[in-house]
Amino acid sequence: MKTTYLTTNEAIDPVFIFIFGASLVLLLGITAVMVYFVIRYRRSRSPEPTSTADGNLWLEIVWTVLPTLLVLAMFYYGWAGYLALRNVPEGAMEVNATARMWSWNFAYPGGRSGTKLYVPAGKPIKVNLTSVDVLHGFYIPAFRVKRDIVPGMTNHVWFTATKPGSYDIFCSSYCGTGHSAMITTVEALPEAEFAAWLKEGAAGEGAAHPGLALLEQHGCLGCHSTDGSLKIGPSFKNIWGRKTIVQSGAADRTITVDEAYLKRAIMEPNADVVKGFAPAMPPYQLKQDELNAMIGYLRGDTVAVAPKIDGKTLAQEKGCLACHSLDGSKGVGPTLKGLYGSQVKVTKGGKLLSITADAAFLKESIKEPGATVVEGYQPTMPPYPDLSDAEMNAVLKWLEELK
Amino acid sequence: MSITLQEQPTTDRGFWNDTGKTGIGSWIFSTDHKRIGLLYFYSVLGFFLVGVVLGLLLRLELMAPGRDLMSAQTYNALFTVHGVVMIFLFIIPGIPGAFGNMVMPIQIGAADVSFPRLNLFSWWLYVIGTVLVLLSLFTGGGAPDTGWTFYVPFSARTGTNVSLALFGVFILGFSSILTGLNFVTTIHRLRAEGMTWSRIPLFTWSLYATAWVQILATPILGITLVLVIAERMLGTGLFDAARGGDPIMFQHLFWIYSHPAVYIMILPAMGIISEIIPVFSRKPIFGYKMIAFSSLAIAAAGSLVWGHHMFTSGMSDTAVLVFSFLTFIVAIPSAIKVFNWVSTLYRGSISLDPPMLFALTFILLFSIGGLTGLILGAAATDVHVHDTYFVVGHFHYVMFGGTGFAFFAAMHYWLPKFYGRTYKTRPAVIAWGLMFVGFNLLYFSMKVLGMQGMPRRYYDYLPEFANLNMVATVGSWILAIGLVLMLVNLFKGLFKGAPFTGNPWGGATLEWSTPTPPPTLNFITEPVVTHGPYDYTALKHDVREADSGVTP
Structure with missing residues (x-):
């Protein structure tokens, strides 16, 4: 397929050909002259030197200027090709x-x-x-x-x-x-x-089980295969219940792979290292439900359970609780205690209204907090438009429980 | 180290026994530049052999895809140690420490270097640094696995014993700085009467240029390594993006030293070649001034090209433009040297003794290395081959084919002078042939692998790279056999071989005018220099064959 711009191959390959070509000519030239001189002026044939020349200004100028011109040409083509690599074509x-x-x-x-x-x-x-x-x-x-x-x-x-x-x-x-x-x-x-x-x-690919998707997402499959082949770490195939020798510190012991072991192996991989493998795995800090989903996959659970999202944990992670209290006290924002379903006075589009804090209102307040601001508070909250539907539902459910 | 002769040669034993002192103390506490030179020589040669064994193990692992004989972690530690040993323990101190010390003061007609005790101290720093580096392999979290470049953030996080290794290299840096300081002072202050700047032999010129790089660039490496130690121990965050630091800053600091360090490695080698080619052609060196000047030009321009190691790093495109341009500029003085060496051969009387054979091989291998360097200097082509086996092949051509072969040339050229005995020619030539073939099989395969896209520092590789890796590994065996043969022949000759006296090759530099081996103070009478270092008409032919012992 012909493109309207130079592809990276079309930009780079001619530079290779130019530099290799010029280099080859130079190399063959130098080598041929050297070998010729060594044979022609060998001591058995030329017992005394026939020249005492120790320099020639014109030669020095020639072999300074010509290589300079040559390398400047190489520099220029090299730079031009590099620019093609840096400038992304329109519509990429x-x-x-x-x-x-x-x-x-x-x-x-x-x-x-x-x-x-x-x-x-x-x-x-x-x-x-x-x-x-x-x-x-x-x-x-x-x-x-x-x-x-x-x-x-x-x-x-x-x-x-x-x-x-x-x-x-x-x-x-x-x-x-x-x-x-x-x-x-x-x-x-x-x-x-x-x-x-x-x-x-x-x-599509890799999403057959949420646990497998998570293993892939966190890069576990880079080192652990699912088909029994040996990579940097032990394979996940038939891992559940397997008897394995691990090294804990200097001592070897045999363990059975179970939930407790797997959790420890993920969060503190260097505590027990499977014998025969290097302690190369970085520790992972995962959410409890993610961990459960992974372990479910490794256990061989066939039921695909979507990872459960906990609204409170999410609220903590997103930093909501820095401004919204859970005990009824007033913070930078209104407290979350009993908020769901309560009557609140809000400013919307410059007008003061009294509304019910229902799911729709709370959803809007999270995604677009500047639109409707509770009376007595500053419109300082940043919007959180990236929450997935599952996450939003979990948060709303939790807020409802906070009543 | 025991250096004893089986029988006395016909001549006086010179510096070997004229002080009357014997035993190990007369060596490791000697301030005689020749003894210190030999201390360096055996130290660096020992570590060269260690590096060779590590390299052979790496090649054995890479012989076929998959795990052959070691784990990935072991492999990573091995290539790191191979690099650290070869670069910091062999090739940087190698020629200046060994042959610079042995030969340079005699070449300028001095009795010793300016600061003989500092010179001894430099060797001791080398030993201390070496011990620390070696300790780091067997203590703490085990041998460093960062590669010799110690790139952050990996080097700041890995659990292996990086800090101690870095501290060892830090100490080695001081050894290098002090040697540089000593050489600059010596060359300025201790030249014999009549040894004008334009009569200084080109080997000494190259050491002079090198010494400035050692003095000016090495401190930056020292500071950088200390910063990485601080990053590891104190968590300073200087190179950690999460704490406002910058991983790319480390690369700049590292290469500000480590690129000029390449010239610390190659310039003295070029100096050796500039000595050997005229002697074995019986013709003055062509373009003396251009060669001396190009050494200085390489040292100066070479200090400004470090960024060409970082074209893909994410630094600005302007920086890529400037560093690529400067890199091509530094190619010119190297080309000038090659043209002048080849022209020296013209209408000479050429004898292919082993030193000359190694020197001519240097020209060929260095040219291949240098020309493939143009691919790396051009921004467009560098992107494809950066961090691939092409780079590994390139720097082995320049560093091993260049500096390594120059080191071998120097061994065959100067060591008989200091031992008073010499090696057999035929085994030396056979060893050279084996090494030449093995070398090209090994490293040319790497260049092709790199063009095909095989990244470097790979423990395992895809099946499409298998054939050439096999060729490279077989090449490494041939190279190793040649190397062993060369060393056995050389040392057998030095300790038990035929007496070596006088000036058999007809050199006109001052080291060929002193008794063999030279006395402790180098000259019987203070030399007065009346001609240039390559003026063979001043040498009577009969002088070439006889033991001169007097100033020409």
């Missing part, structure tokens, strides 16, 4: 990539995410790169693109997969034990197929 599709030790996550507009980078063939793709821990590198050899992924900043690359197919993605910046296992692929699909894939949404 954006994907957000998150790198962690030692897995990838690619999130698409619309909520779909996964560990492989699905893209439509023939369209420019811009990948925004962030890291949650150490330096990583995003490298697709097939498209000649690479960029370091630095914690605390967002880098990007762009590329176009002109033909459908599967292309390797490597982590190029050393990141510890699992560095060489931090590989995945670009899956370039024909445009229609890609659109269908994107629409499948959460029903």
